[in-house]
Amino acid sequence: MSEMSAAYETQLAREQELTEVGDAARTLANKFPLSYWRECDKEEKYPWDFVKAFAEAGWMGIIVPEEYGGMGLGVTEAAVMLREIGASGAGMSGASAIHFYVFPPQPILRHGSEEMKKRVLPGFVRGETLMAFGVTEPTSGVDTSRIRTRAEKKGDRWVINGQKVWSTNAQNATKYLILARTSPRDDKRPLEGMTLFYADLDRKHCDVRVIDKLGRAAVDSNEVFIDGLEVAEENVVGEVGKGFHYLLDGLNPERVVVAMEAIGIGRAALDLAVGYANSRIIFDRPIGKNQAVAHPLAECWMRLEAANAMALRAATLYDNHQSCGAEANTAKFLGAEAGFLACDQAMQTHGGFAYAKEYHIERLWREVRLLRLAPISQEMVCNYISNKVLGLPKSY
Template sequence: MTTTATTTEPSDLVLIRETVRGLARKFDWDYWRRCDAEHAYPWEFVNAFAEGGWLGGMIPEEYGGLGLGITEAAVMMGEIAASGAGMSGGSAIHFYVFPPAPIVRHGSEAMKREWLPKIAAGEVLTAFGVTEPTAGVDTSRIRTKAEKIDGGYVVNGQKVWITNAQNAHKILLLARTSPRDEAKPLHGMTLFFTDLNRDRITVTEIEKLGRAAIDSNELFIDNLEVSDDEVVGEVDKGFYYLIDGLNPERIVVGMEGIGLGRSGLDLATQYAKDRVVFDRPIGKNQAVAHPLADSWIRLEAAEAIAMKAAAQFDAGENCGELSAAAKFLGAESGFEACDRAMSTMGGYAYAKEYHVERLWREVRLLRNAPFSQEMVLNYISNQVLKLPRAY
């Protein structure tokens, strides 16, 4: 890496950064190109991080994890994305780091002791079942229902854009257990941690623009039985448990966008030094050099915001505003850097052997997921600027 500023970091962060960087870069550009072309889940990459103990980064030590904070997790995920793994590698590790969060904070002791060590060891892959085609970003309007029966519930409904469902063993599934109340629309949803039972859940993969190595799916749930002891926390409070994990996930998504941007910027910078047109490296042309320099500045600024938000979260402070800003800036600066890399490399950018087109496809996702840039702006305009709510 040549595009990261020299900073003074605590020694533990330096160690994490260097160790994760070294491990991630054992998997070269051709590995990720092959995973993308073949739609192959990067199990070798996941297993390498499992052997290093990194999958349980945010799982407490007493349950087999490392017990790290969001600052360390953000650095780790940023380095993974920057290694060339992009979101193909970032998502593969991300879904071990964050889906367990509701279990860590709200699961029963029995649930924690049975499942968290297996997740930390890479033995169990989890999907996250929240989004629905008819609800969009208004989660209060999900239609998947869990009806009470003796000893548990029967779930019926539909989910969409569910990552990992082709391979996942378990699913954190959000369903309505009480009718929607206009006065308290986010109440009445319950979070279940249960088997992804393919006898009762039909999994259909969605063809998509980028991140082909990591599957996205539509789920059709037909009379899935879950037991009472598979409820995470209390009945009807599931959405609030999801909210607990939104701020730290925003920070890490921002860092993944920054990592992707730096990866694209590195490719473009090297190309601008090596590519000679009209007897001079194209990097001598300010029309090439200035956009790349501008992206370097924006990526550095985005990381400063993300790390400040992480420090707030780890200190137990309210980090909602900065975590939203971190996601916004990470996605914007990352996409802009990769888009400028595409422009710098011209026609060659479209050739898969130059790799930048994959980064461009993958980083574009972060403008929409896990929530759109417009929803971030809605939050800031209403909560920070105190403007009237738009929805």
């Protein structure tokens, strides 16, 4: 077999593996119908049944090494899994519920002590440990170097005081991964001096207030006011002062996964729109026969496919320990745009019925809109590409 033929066979085998991952994840996700997600959204009810099903099937440990109870697979497989959850109609309510078991613990996996990893990671894999994530603050925005939450060493413990915002899961979580300043900000090295803490979300010291928001009501977002929260030295993640750099390690895989979640949601909306366009008869013909309906849907499909290809490329580079900053950021940008465009066009296809919750489009539209803002805005992606790829002057 020639070298080219061998490479082709390897590529086909890899594509088959990913297809099997996607099919298995989608089969499980499809057990939860659109009506389930409508109810979770309406009642602002955390999708515990969905989480339990994925935990029992072993999916929570998809990128955790086998020695800690996981599957030991890569970001590519995790991204495909989350894409298919979104595509099942679960939207961000389902994708976020699994996402926050899989990715926020990564700093612990990559930088925690061996003792911490053995103690902590199996709980995530089994779906028993739900953790909130505290980085963003209302006064700092995207300038994380200016966070005001402080941790002071007192004896063998750290005491944390401050405020966080947009902490997902804090209504239900028992653990809290917190980024706090452990030394004053230095203008010459502004990203030094911040430390990650794996803390108990102790309600005696953490006032958790839910944020009433546009979408993804099933998965809560919160403000958290921290007053005298104590954390043992053994729950410092990695080295003191290096916490922000540990977060940077997870930025590229997070962008890939968010892109795939948006793509999945876009595919779900597109499927609903195509079904409606084929069945809705106006003037004695299905509305899908009209190019004004058909062509925008075709464009949505092409955009989703292109974004998917870029996301898979970025994930493959990451799993092979190659540079992927440009690809991961591009995937996030294209995925968020394509996902939102598909949901918006699905609303247009349904016309006035899109506003009726029984058609499920408005929920997907509300949820996917978040991904143009978070975890990084489209403007910040453009900043990265213009500076790091094109070599233009930094704008901020």
